[in-house]
Amino acid sequence: MGTGTVSKTPNIKRRQFLAGAVAAGPAVALAATARSAGAVESARPSVPAVPQTAGDTHAPSALPRLTTNGKVGGDFMVDCIRSLDIDFMASCPGSTFRGLQESIINYGMNTKPEFITCLHEEISVAMAHGYAKIAGKPMATMVHGVVGTQHASMAIYNAYCDQTPIVVLAGNVGQGTMRRPGVEWAHSAHDQATIVRDYVKWDDQAANLQDFSEGLVRAYDLATTAPMGPVFCVIDADQQEEEIAGHNLTIPKLRKRSQPVGDGVALAEAAKMLVAAENPVILAGRVQRTDAGPKLLAQLAETLQAPVVDDRARMNMANRHPLNHSERGNAAIRAADVILALEPYDLYGMLYEVDDLIGRPARPKIRPGTKVIVLGTTDTQIKPNITLYARYTSADLGITGDAEATMPYLIQAIEKEVTPNRRTALATRGQKLKEQSAGFMKAINQQAVLAWNASPVSTARTCAEVWNQLRDVEYTMASEANFLSLWPYRLWNMDKPYNSMGRSVGGGVGYTCSASLGAALANKQHGRITVSLNGDGDLMMSPGVLWTAAHHQIPILYLVHNNRAYHQETMHLQRIAQRNQRGAERAFTGTTINDPNIDFATLARSMGVYSQGPIDNPADLGPAITRALDVVKKGHPALIDVVSQPR
Amino acid sequence: MVGAGVIAGVAGLSAALAQDAPLGDVANGKKLYDTVGCFQCHGFVGQGGAAGPKLIDPTPFAAFIVQLRTPRQVMPPYTERVLTDQQVADIYAHVKTFPLPPDPATIPILR
Numbered sequence: 051m052g053t054g055t056v057s058k059t060p061n062i063k064r065r066q067f068l069a070g071a072v073a074a075g076p077a078v079a080l081a082a083t084a085r086s087a088g089a090v091e092s093a094r095p096s097v098p099a100v101p102q103t104a105g106d107t108h109a110p111s112a113l114p115r116l117t118t119n120g121k122v123g124g125d126f127m128v129d130c131i132r133s134l135d136i137d138f139m140a141s142c143p144g145s146t147f148r149g150l151q152e153s154i155i156n157y158g159m160n161t162k163p164e165f166i167t168c169l170h171e172e173i174s175v176a177m178a179h180g181y182a183k184i185a186g187k188p189m190a191t192m193v194h195g196v197v198g199t200q201h202a203s204m205a206i207y208n209a210y211c212d213q214t215p216i217v218v219l220a221g222n223v224g225q226g227t228m229r230r231p232g233v234e235w236a237h238s239a240h241d242q243a244t245i246v247r248d249y250v251k252w253d254d255q256a257a258n259l260q261d262f263s264e265g266l267v268r269a270y271d272l273a274t275t276a277p278m279g280p281v282f283c284v285i286d287a288d289q290q291e292e293e294i295a296g297h298n299l300t301i302p303k304l305r306k307r308s309q310p311v312g313d314g315v316a317l318a319e320a321a322k323m324l325v326a327a328e329n330p331v332i333l334a335g336r337v338q339r340t341d342a343g344p345k346l347l348a349q350l351a352e353t354l355q356a357p358v359v360d361d362r363a364r365m366n367m368a369n370r371h372p373l374n375h376s377e378r379g380n381a382a383i384r385a386a387d388v389i390l391a392l393e394p395y396d397l398y399g400m401l402y403e404v405d406d407l408i409g410r411p412a413r414p415k416i417r418p419g420t421k422v423i424v425l426g427t428t429d430t431q432i433k434p435n436i437t438l439y440a441r442y443t444s445a446d447l448g449i450t451g452d453a454e455a456t457m458p459y460l461i462q463a464i465e466k467e468v469t470p471n472r473r474t475a476l477a478t479r480g481q482k483l484k485e486q487s488a489g490f491m492k493a494i495n496q497q498a499v500l501a502w503n504a505s506p507v508s509t510a511r512t513c514a515e516v517w518n519q520l521r522d523v524e525y526t527m528a529s530e531a532n533f534l535s536l537w538p539y540r541l542w543n544m545d546k547p548y549n550s551m552g553r554s555v556g557g558g559v560g561y562t563c564s565a566s567l568g569a570a571l572a573n574k575q576h577g578r579i580t581v582s583l584n585g586d587g588d589l590m591m592s593p594g595v596l597w598t599a600a601h602h603q604i605p606i607l608y609l610v611h612n613n614r615a616y617h618q619e620t621m622h623l624q625r626i627a628q629r630n631q632r633g634a635e636r637a638f639t640g641t642t643i644n645d646p647n648i649d650f651a652t653l654a655r656s657m658g659v660y661s662q663g664p665i666d667n668p669a670d671l672g673p674a675i676t677r678a679l680d681v682v683k684k685g686h687p688a689l690i691d692v693v694s695q696p697r
Numbered sequence: 698m699v700g701a702g703v704i705a706g707v708a709g710l711s712a713a714l715a716q717d718a719p720l721g722d723v724a725n726g727k728k729l730y731d732t733v734g735c736f737q738c739h740g741f742v743g744q745g746g747a748a749g750p751k752l753i754d755p756t757p758f759a760a761f762i763v764q765l766r767t768p769r770q771v772m773p774p775y776t777e778r779v780l781t782d783q784q785v786a787d788i789y790a791h792v793k794t795f796p797l798p799p800d801p802a803t804i805p806i807l808r
Contacts, residue, residue, distance in 0.1 A: 405770070405771050406771050407771060495801035495807050496798075496801055497744075497745075497751075498801065498807060499798040499799055499800075499801050499804065499807070500740075500742075500743075500744035500745065500751055500753055500798045501740055501741070501742045501744035501798075502798055502799055502804070503796075503799075504740075504741060504742045504744070506741065508740070508744060509746065510744075514806055514807060515806065517806075518806040532747065533747075535746035535747040535748075536747060617737065620737055621734075621737050621738065621748065624734040624737060624773060625773045627773075628734070628773035628774055628775060628776075628779065629773060629774070631776050631778040631779055632779065633733065633779040633780075634732075634733050634734035634773075634779075635732050635733060637734060672806075695740050695741055695744070695746075696736065696737055696738075696740065696746075696748075697738070697740070697746040697747055697748050
């Protein structure tokens with residue numbers, strides 16, 4: 051091969067070829083690529099540097115249609131969503147709902163619903179869970195195919211257990227002929243809802259856009275009717291992307307629906323039993339549903355002059371009301387001769403003690419002969435597989451009806467039964483209960499100081515320091531408090547319907563951090579401060595929630611209750627080790643989150659969230675909260691890592 | 698048998714309560730308290746909480762060890778196989794060092 055000649059079989063090494071192509075510029079590179087690829091690439095026409103044939107200047111007639119004109123299915127879906135006054139759509143993006151996502155941002159201009167970007171479907175659904183509990187209405191989420199559905203399933207389950215309305219839209223490529231080879235087959239299903247059917251209130255898989263419209267409105271209607279729960283609508287990818295010109299599509303108007311109310315005869319019977327009782331006790335499960343709930347429960351308690359034992363599954367009753375006797379709950383239950391259980395989700399657990407000992411011995415809290423009345427809808431949503439219904443527990447009277455909706459009628463029935471003599475007796479009982487309340491409220495502070503200056507910081511000290519700076523603001527305590535020895539309920543004044551949002555009930559770890567952010571999203575328009583006293587284990591299930599908080603500038607204060615363990619599990623392991631007489635020294639294996647310790651402040655900063663900590667000196671906590679709340683009050687998220695006592 | 702043991706323990710309690718606690722090693726007691734699980738329910742300084750009662754200003758040693766060996770309620774039992782009497786005494790010595798709390802009335806944020 052002499053100089054200046056061209057080889058018929060070029061022997062250019064790949065690296066040299068690429069270098070030459072870059073030096074010569076893009077156009078040359080494209081041409082060179084086409085030449086070197088040869089027959090392998092011939093099925094994919096390339097753009098020549100210079101038009102060479104008619105095919106380069108005229109679109110071939112055999113190509114599929116490349117554009118749409120006018121409205122597409124996703125646009126109609128946005129219209130349907132808007133008709134339900136849904137403000138937000140939280141989602142981790144995915145191709146099976148790309149049509150609807152594009153419609154939300156370009157047709158809907160990203161308002162009603164506004165797209166909330168999440169980094170995991172468990173976050174987006176749990177956000178919707180917390181949002182609904184504060185906003186009093188559902189928001190929507192989109193999940194991608196079977197993979198997104200499985201990611202979302204834990205949070206859907208929590209919402210089901212907590213009877214919280216959420217609208218989940220699940221993308222799917224329903225027709226096999228419309229799936230691209232490969233991953234779309236792995237992400238699609240014939241019956242996608244089967245993954246979560248055990249724990250949604252209803253699911254739908256629309257065959258066409260009109261079916262979608264009616265299915266979505268029905269889903270919303272069912273989700274928001276007691277007993278409430280999540281609904282799951284599969285949305286077909288092709289329906290989202292198809293043109294709808296010529297279709298006669300309609301959106302049904304959502305029914306204005308009342309909630310189920312208990313039967314009048316049964317209420318009259320209950321009223322007789324309650325008024326005749328010497329020591330009636332009201333047990334509050336998942337009572338509060340609207341802003342009216344706490345006032346109604348207080349009114350019921352005052353009408354009867356009966357103590358309330360609040361399970362704190364909702365913001366059921368002002369915690370400092372003198373008839374709120376949750377602080378001495380078991381003692382009150384033991385003294386009862388008639389119990390009125392409102393929306394109990396575990397009546398057996400309310401009336402019996404089950405010791406975590408060998409054989410799980412159980413004994414009643416109530417005395418023999420105590421009458422039990424149950425009012426609620428919880429048992430009407432039993433599914434065959436999940437044992438959320440707990441042990442079947444006998445009652446003297448069961449009234450099917452939503453407790454909050456029924457309370458005004460029950461109060462009326464009780465007032466009818468109260469004679470003047472009985473009224474005097476009730477007033478005497480009420481006075482005694484008030485005095486008891488003053489006693490246990492005073493004892494709370496004496497317990498709060500027991501580890502006041504300890505390091506790690508006590509949960510009581512943390513909660514007292516936070517409360518000291520929340521006294522004069524509107525707030526929501528968005529987290530569960532069982533692992534904080536219930537200190538927020540004991541130290542804070544909670545008398546507004548949004549001051550607390552109760553439990554997850556399902557107990558799926560990872561709920562708190564994301565549901566709290568959902569609550570904060572709902573609170574944003576009201577200017578309320580949202581505080582999440584968040585377990586370290588919970589936050590590490592979904593740390594990406596911090597990014598969403600920063601990205602959307604959702605004001606929230608996370609205080610990480612950092613006991614550096616899945617501490618509940620440490621205690622469980624200790625229990626079994628001691629039972630087996632092997633010692634508890636190794637109970638930390640697999641249950642602690644140390645070595646290395648997680649630096650939550652750095653984690654938060656890495657995602658754009660203002661942060662402080664780790665704080666292990668209680669004296670540093672108050673000033674840190676002041677600084678963090680300044681940030682939150684300006685509309686941003688903040689986090690404080692508090693190295694904490696276990697409980 | 699368990700019932701008889703508890704009765705025997707209770708019968709001997711009043712005599713035992715009068716006795717002083719055996720001498721315990723505070724440092725070893727702290728090490729044990731932090732490793733055999735005491736702190737998990739009672740807190741690092743015995744403040745107690747939802748999972749267990751406070752240990753600050755503890756009950757007399759005789760009652761302390763009875764509760765440890767044959768607990769009432771759901772506390773896990775600490776038998777002699779996992780904790781000797783001397784080790785219990787060490788833990789007790791450590792528990793006795795837990796500081797008494799301040800008066801809540803002196804803490805402004807609790808008013």
